[in-house]
Amino acid sequence: MNARINLNSNSFDFFIFTRFGIDVEDLEWFENRFRIFEAITLSSMKNQTDTNFTWIIFIGEKFIDSINARLTDLLAGSQFKYEIVKDRQCNETIKNAIAKHATNDYIISGRIDDDDAWSINHINEIKQTCLSLIKKGKENFGFSYEDGVEWLYTDLIDITKLHNDGQRIVRKEGCYPYNCPFHSMSSFVLVKKGTEFPFFNRIHGTRGDILLEYNFGKYTFKTEKPSWLYFRHQQTNSSTHKAHKMPKLDISLQSLCSTFGLNLEKVEDLISDASNIKYPMKKRRHGDENKGNILLDISMGQNSGSDAMPIITYTTAGSVMSFKIENIKFSGESRACIYDRENKVYVHFTPFTGDTITSSFILEGKPSRYMLKIQVKEDRKWKDKLFSGKKFIEI
Numbered sequence: 001m002n003a004r005i006n007l008n009s010n011s012f013d014f015f016i017f018t019r020f021g022i023d024v025e026d027l028e029w030f031e032n033r034f035r036i037f038e039a040i041t042l043s044s045m046k047n048q049t050d051t052n053f054t055w056i057i058f059i060g061e062k063f064i065d066s067i068n069a070r071l072t073d074l075l076a077g078s079q080f081k082y083e084i085v086k087d088r089q090c091n092e093t094i095k096n097a098i099a100k101h102a103t104n105d106y107i108i109s110g111r112i113d114d115d116d117a118w119s120i121n122h123i124n125e126i127k128q129t130c131l132s133l134i135k136k137g138k139e140n141f142g143f144s145y146e147d148g149v150e151w152l153y154t155d156l157i158d159i160t161k162l163h164n165d166g167q168r169i170v171r172k173e174g175c176y177p178y179n180c181p182f183h184s185m186s187s188f189v190l191v192k193k194g195t196e197f198p199f200f201n202r203i204h205g206t207r208g209d210i211l212l213e214y215n216f217g218k219y220t221f222k223t224e225k226p227s228w229l230y231f232r233h234q235q236t237n238s239s240t241h242k243a244h245k246m247p248k249l250d251i252s253l254q255s256l257c258s259t260f261g262l263n264l265e266k267v268e269d270l271i272s273d274a275s276n277i278k279y280p281m282k283k284r285r286h287g288d289e290n291k292g293n294i295l296l297d298i299s300m301g302q303n304s305g306s307d308a309m310p311i312i313t314y315t316t317a318g319s320v321m322s323f324k325i326e327n328i329k330f331s332g333e334s335r336a337c338i339y340d341r342e343n344k345v346y347v348h349f350t351p352f353t354g355d356t357i358t359s360s361f362i363l364e365g366k367p368s369r370y371m372l373k374i375q376v377k378e379d380r381k382w383k384d385k386l387f388s389g390k391k392f393i394e395i
Contacts (some may be wrong), residue, residue: 008133009127012190013039013102014053016045017111022060030067032216032235032277034074036115039116039266040231044075044117047261050124051079056097057114058089063212091198102193106130107268109200110188113359115236117229117260130190141217142182142208148228149249151256153267156232169241173246175256178230181220182208189216229260233270234277245384268278314366322360323372329355330385333377342369 018027020037021030045055055075059068063086066365075082081101087093098107106375108130112118125145132143156171180186184204189197199210211218253271315325319362325336338348338361347370348361363370 007048007106007131009113009124009131010052010107011104012106012130013125014096014097014100014108014123015101015110015192016053016055016128017089017094017097017109018055018057018114020057020059020071020114022058022064022088023062025062027062028066029235030064033114035068035266035270036231036233038074039270040229041112041116041352043115043263043266044120044261045080045175046078046230047120048080048118048123049121049126053123054081054083054101054163056085056094056095058087058093060088063084067218070344089201091200094200095196098119105193106134106190107193107195108190109197110185111200112185115231116185117225117232117262119225119229119259120261122227123228125196125223126188133190133217133219135278139189140195140212140215141219142203142206143217143219143221144182144187144228145221145223146180146181146186147222147226148183149226149256150230150232152176152232153271155245156234158277167259174250176246178246180369182206183228183230185230215360215380224257229256229262234274234279238382261278297335307370312372314372319363320360321363321367323359324356324358325372325374326356328357328374330374330376334385335375335382337373337375339371340364340369340375341371360365 014257018041021033026100036260044331055078057075059069059071068084068086069176071084075084082099083101085093085097094109098109108126108335110126122145129143133143136168152171152173152175155173187203187208189203191197195212195331197216199206201216202210208218208220218326240369252265253261254264256262257267312323312325314321316322328334335353336348336350336352339344342365348359350357350359374385376385377383
């Protein structure tokens with residue numbers, strides 16, 4: 001018990017894990033992401049009131065040399081410890097990083113994406129939470145801070161809605177309250193040194209319930225002020241969750257940057273250039289090569305219509321599914337493809353030129369079994385340019 005009483009904020013090894021551009025090959029995507037990373041995430045980490053932590057940034061095995069060099073230059077001179085790992089973030093690489101750097105008996109682990117931020121006192125706040133729980137006799141536990149902010153730095157098309165449902169919805173600029181226990185950036189684990197926690201990457205997906213399966217404690221905390229910032233931009237790989245459901249927070253840009261340690265000058269530069277940033281043409285998925293190199297310009301106007309995105313309609317008549325795609329903007333040799341999700345094979349191809357295609361195919365089962373793609377031939381290979389993002393449904 002005395003050892004617990006003598007603990008202080010320096011009694012922990014604190015690890016932060018981040019994935020940066022893994023599998024991305026598109027330099028335009030990286031240029032935009034570096035601007036966000038410098039303005040938001042890196043600035044927030046550098047402005048933490050407690051810089052006694054180790055930041056592990058995973059860039060994957062297929063990293064681009066120039067990207068690694070630029071990231072190294074940005075991190076140089078930081079007050080915190082850091083390592084750029086040329087591998088993927090997984091249980092094994094996390095374990096190896098901890099074994100390499102840990103010196104204390106207690107290990108705290110957390111994760112932040114390369115486009116989000118924490119309040120400037122958050123690391124100190126996390127350590128104080130751990131001290132309080134340990135002094136109560138708790139060991140090996142996970143915990144989360146419920147309340148954060150979702151920030152749309154400009155009016156944004158809800159790109160997931162557009163891909164999945166064909167709905168063109170504009171989410172309005174502003175900061176919105178976001179309550180999300182065990183979000184990836186708001187979840188942390190404390191263990192005694194030598195204790196494994198192979199569930200780390202699954203905490204967010206299970207809303208923390210995976211902790212109980214491994215006999216870890218599970219705790220959630222509310223704070224007087226938001227602990228984390230979810231930055232929403234054109235290349236965000238998920239739908240805006242709260243911006244259309246909650247009233248805006250009354251917070252100035254200067255106050256927002258001060259609270260989360262953002263670089264005001266670089267943030268203002270992002271905002272002034274917002275209309276020039278593109279959207280992804282297809283939904284990106286982890287492990288999807290070239291996931292950033294198909295981008296879509298969409299006007300910011302609320303009433304500008306859906307002229308920038310192909311329009312897909314379809315009908316069923318007995319065993320025949322007919323579909324029509326309008327407003328196609330691709331050039332070169334192109335084709336529409338129907339993919340059978342159940343058998344994992346393509347069952348229909350229709351070559352086309354121009355901006356409209358109409359075709360049909362025979363259903364062998366429920367419509368939800370099939371998906372639609374448009375492909376264009378580049379360098380003698382067919383590459384996905386549009387993925388409907390949804391299953392066909394009964395009409």
